[in-house]
Amino acid sequence: MSIRVAIVEDNRRFRESVELVLQHSPGFEHVASHGSVEELVASLDAPNSLAGSWGVVLMDIDLPGASGIDGIREVKRRHPGLCVVVCTVFEEPATIVQAIAAGADGYLLKSAGLEELRDQLETVVSGGASLSSGVARTVLDLLRDLAPTAAGPTPARLHLTDRERDVLRGLVDGLSYKQVADRLGMSVHTVRGHIKSLYRKLQVQNVAEAVSRAIRERLI
Numbered sequence: 423m424s425i426r427v428a429i430v431e432d433n434r435r436f437r438e439s440v441e442l443v444l445q446h447s448p449g450f451e452h453v454a455s456h457g458s459v460e461e462l463v464a465s466l467d468a469p470n471s472l473a474g475s476w477g478v479v480l481m482d483i484d485l486p487g488a489s490g491i492d493g494i495r496e497v498k499r500r501h502p503g504l505c506v507v508v509c510t511v512f513e514e515p516a517t518i519v520q521a522i523a524a525g526a527d528g529y530l531l532k533s534a535g536l537e538e539l540r541d542q543l544e545t546v547v548s549g550g551a552s553l554s555s556g557v558a559r560t561v562l563d564l565l566r567d568l569a570p571t572a573a574g575p576t577p578a579r580l581h582l583t584d585r586e587r588d589v590l591r592g593l594v595d596g597l598s599y600k601q602v603a604d605r606l607g608m609s610v611h612t613v614r615g616h617i618k619s620l621y622r623k624l625q626v627q628n629v630a631e632a633v634s635r636a637i638r639e640r641l642i
Contacts (some may be wrong), residue, residue, distance in 0.1 A: 425547050426477040428454040430493055431509070432460050433486050436532065440480065440509075441534045450540065459488035459496065466500050476504055477547050480539075481526075483510040483517060491517075491524050498525040505546050509539065516556055529557045538598075544599045548614070549628070578624050582641070588617040591642045594633050 427444055427578070429452070431437040437455055444452040453476055456462040458557035466473045468472055479497050483490035495507050507528035508521045526547045530539060556607070599617070603610045617629075624641075626632045636642055 424449055424451040425479055425543060426451045426453045426455070426475060427543065428462075428473070428476050429476070430459065430490065431454045431480070432457045433482070439536060440539070443540060449538055450543075455542060459490070459493035460484050462493060463626045464495070469616045473501060473504070476501075476545055478505045478542070479506055480507050480509050483508060483512050483521070491520050494521060494524040494526050504536060507543060507546055531557060541598050541600050544600070548599065566578065580622070580641070586616050586620050586623070587642055589630065590620055590636050591612060593617075594636050594642060595631055615621050 423571050425448060426438055429440055431440070431504055434457075436455075441452050441455060442621065444450045453467060453472070456465060462479070465471060478495075481490045481493050481497075485493070488496075490508060490510065494508070497504055497506050497606050506525060507530060507531045509530045509532060510517075511532050512518075521529055528542060530542055534542075588606055589602055592605055599610050599613050603613045606613070617632075620632055621627060624632055626635060
């Protein structure tokens with residue numbers, strides 16, 4: 423089943439580049455493009471809107487009219503289950519936090535490249551949280567600033583295997599599932615299995631929570 427991607431981007435050259443990549447990538451389908459949040463909202467509210475069948479909205483932040491942050495909120499209000507991935511040039515901590523608080527499922531930088539963009543979209547649709555490496559570093563620095571100094575439970579007490587710790591370390595480094603698989607020489611399917619086990623042992627529900635606990639309790 424193809425990942426159906428809608429794009430909200432006012433830079434025509436970048437938008438067309440993303441469209442071209444999606445059109446020539448097996449497993450992806452480009453379903454809509456809009457140059458503003460207002461255009462997106464009109465599409466979402468149209469009587470015969472097909473937005474409920476979309477998989478991902480790829481959202482810029484700096485848009486004419488309403489911002490991409492507003493766009494995230496509008497999408498999530500109308501279709502809570504629809505993934506929204508930010509794709510922007512902004513990497514300031516305040517903007518990242520605002521986007522995540524608004525409901526963004528991922529935050530990517532345009533400088534990361536179209537190949538990584540495609541991989542990260544796959545990660546989000548599979549239930550992961552997608553962050554460009556530069557964004558991941560910013561988020562991790564914020565989490566470290568908030569982390570308590572006292573040591574928490576050790577990996578041994580949580581019964582983490584060596585492979586699970588390796589996978590968790592990859593997530594903390596901001597890698598996608600595919601990048602973790604490549605680093606460790608395993609299949610993406612195997613990585614997903616380890617992540618499912620990590621969620622159960624850490625009592626978390628997504629990558630962001632797993633990374634937060636790993637840093638807060640110094641598990642790696």
